[in-house]
Amino acid sequence: MSTQTFFSLNGEKSLNPIISARGLWKSFPGVVALKDVSLDVLPGEIHAILGENGAGKSTLLKILYGIYVPDKGDLFFGGRKVVVTSPQDAVRNGLVLVSQVPQLIDSLTVAENLSLSLSQFGYVSSVRKVSKFLLEKGREYGVRVDPDIEVWKLSYTQKQLVEVLRALLLNAKVIAFDEATTLLPHAEKEKLYDFMKLFKSKGGSVLLVTHKIPEAMEVSDRITVLRRGEVVGTVRTSETTLDQVRYMMFGERLTQLNSGKYEKLGEKGSEVLVVRDLWVRSDYGVYAVKGVSFSVRKGEILGIAGVAGNGQLELIQALAGLRKSERGSIRLRINGNEIDVTNKGSTAIRRLGIGYIPDEPVKKGVSLDNSIEENIAVHPRLTRFLIRWGDVKSLATDLVREFSIVTPSTNAKAKVLSGGNLMKVLVARELTVSKVALVAYNPTRGLDEVSTRYVRRLIVSKAVSEGMCVVVASEDLDEIMEISDVIAVMNSGSFVGVFKSGVSREEVERVMVS
């Protein structure tokens, strides 16, 4: 049975949609996130929702899943009009979400986590019983996870599998993947694609939310493109081309994306950052970084690739002075002086001219209740005891213009900005203060394509023109491949492969998952 025969573009359907959204509106203070969005998910299809960051994809999904309530519009599940006000409602209607950040509780075991979702187990039933049930079901579905292992010990892919198993146990008719495959290496991605196809063949539907066009092209039957909160259109994947979808997604801004390679320096300078035998613990007290050694030269970009949760975050935090190094040393060579900065604390480190870009700007990078100016003034390299507000204001104004940050004024509170603009404030501040080195973790997460290009180019050009050395860890392998001079692959806390730029993607991925 070919699924293609089910679909047509002009509204006539040979199958009733399993989920149907009609005229959804949702606004947040200062932003309209969804404008009159309608969507149909048919039985037995893989339906991709494609859009840039901030296009409204995750708002749409959160409405379907009952996390947000729409301001206007109707939802139909199986042809019935429903009001979905909680994830439980959505699950009852047959929709289960697998998100990019697995919604599992780290300190609980797999069985404990899943027991919370399974209504057939009452509150007094023992976890051991749930464990046994999971073992049986896991075998049946071919998803193998140890039910008694604590979730924090699992790899990212394993956590995704737990979520998939959860969806199956809840008898999902539609499984929504919210950017869940975006960060996976290709081999792991394939496993999930295979699963999606299998699920489809059994009559289930998949809603694949992504900002990566190739991903949507590779696996979906239909694609709905969102731009700035509106549906641009729905197309059949087999009848469209990559360029068409790109145009739908970016419109006239497409030209800004078509840019050539980055200018790179051929010769690098002397070593600036020297790390020797570094050991760092994770939040759970086990070693997350196990004896890593490397050095980065002036003007060089070291990219750290790896599946999330292999010690990259802990390594970056130790370099930024935010996490204790148990053993080993971190040294900087600035103007012929060698400075030991191991465990010297972030204020001292950042005064030396080290920039730090964390991911999750809301949690770790900016203070939401303060203005853009205040968020800039707080940096120890820009301000010591007294704040010169005039200087701060003019710097803020420059940065807002240079980075095209969308804000009412430099005095506006950070919380009125969208996620992408917040990230830009952070990146702008850090690139300004980075004189010696820049340490970054997922520096472009949450940015749209255009801003992503801009930030990457800026990092590379600062390295080239000002001789800054850069250590960047990213879960996005494309990013690492694009900007790094040297690529180190981190796996289980160690560097398991170090490559020159120009290495093939397959080679890097092979080491990432081995």
Next chain:
Amino acid sequence: MIGEILNVIIAMSPIFVFLYLASLGNSLVEKSGILNLAIDGAYTLGVALVFTLLVFVNDPTLALLITSLLIGLLGVLIAFLTTKLPISHGAVGLSIQFVGYGLASFLAYPMSLKVRAERISLNTYLTIPEVVLTFLTLSVVIGVLTYLLIYRTKLGAAIRAVGENPAGASALGINVLKIRIVATFLGYVLIGSASSLYLLLYTKNWQEGLGMGYGWISFAISLSSGRHPLVGIATSIIFATLIRYAYVLQDVLVGYGISISTFIVIALPFIAAVFIPLVVTAIPQLRRRFAPPKHLGKIFFSEERSV
């Protein structure tokens, strides 16, 4: 020898019981993510309530049951205010603490006058080995049951989940408010019964301010045991020993030519309440194992724009 050990156990048991049960209650409450700053007010109020009820019903067990239930309802109020509305855990906890102190005097002071004027003899529990050992056994059994509840059942997993990551728990299908209400109710029932036993098994009478401070000691016991019901047995023994044998320690020290003020002796359990958690957090291995729930004391918003 065996007789001496038994005497020590019997002497310490009442203290152990009224500290351990309250610390168990605190662990349950805090495991669900609610910062339990109201504990000392609730404890003091519980002592006053059981005394007041005893004057009327003159049956210690009935007074204990009603007090436990009423203090349990106070817990429900705290869970509701901090989770549903949501108000800062600090503001709610400390306000209820002071309301508890005030209400305790308001209720029990007239009763204490009545008891004295009418020469009412209060029917409390007898401090005889059979009774004391029964309560000791009961409290340890309740400790083991609490352990099983927290670590072996789905309800326990849900309680820990809402304390660690309420947003995640909610996405998994848990009603955060409901679970917190259940956890604080059970926790405050234990705190209520602990405070009742403080009066019924230990002081046997009431005076202004009675019970004040014991809530905090139980809080410290719970914290320094990492909110673990079984580890709490050991820390409760340490604190019970300090309370029971502080004066003995004073005498022993005098024998060595060291004299310490009685005021310091009285303060010893409180000094320990500061010192023991400090030691626990200073040892890295213990600090991690005994770490508080990640979302303890934080306000939980159910609809929040995420970026």
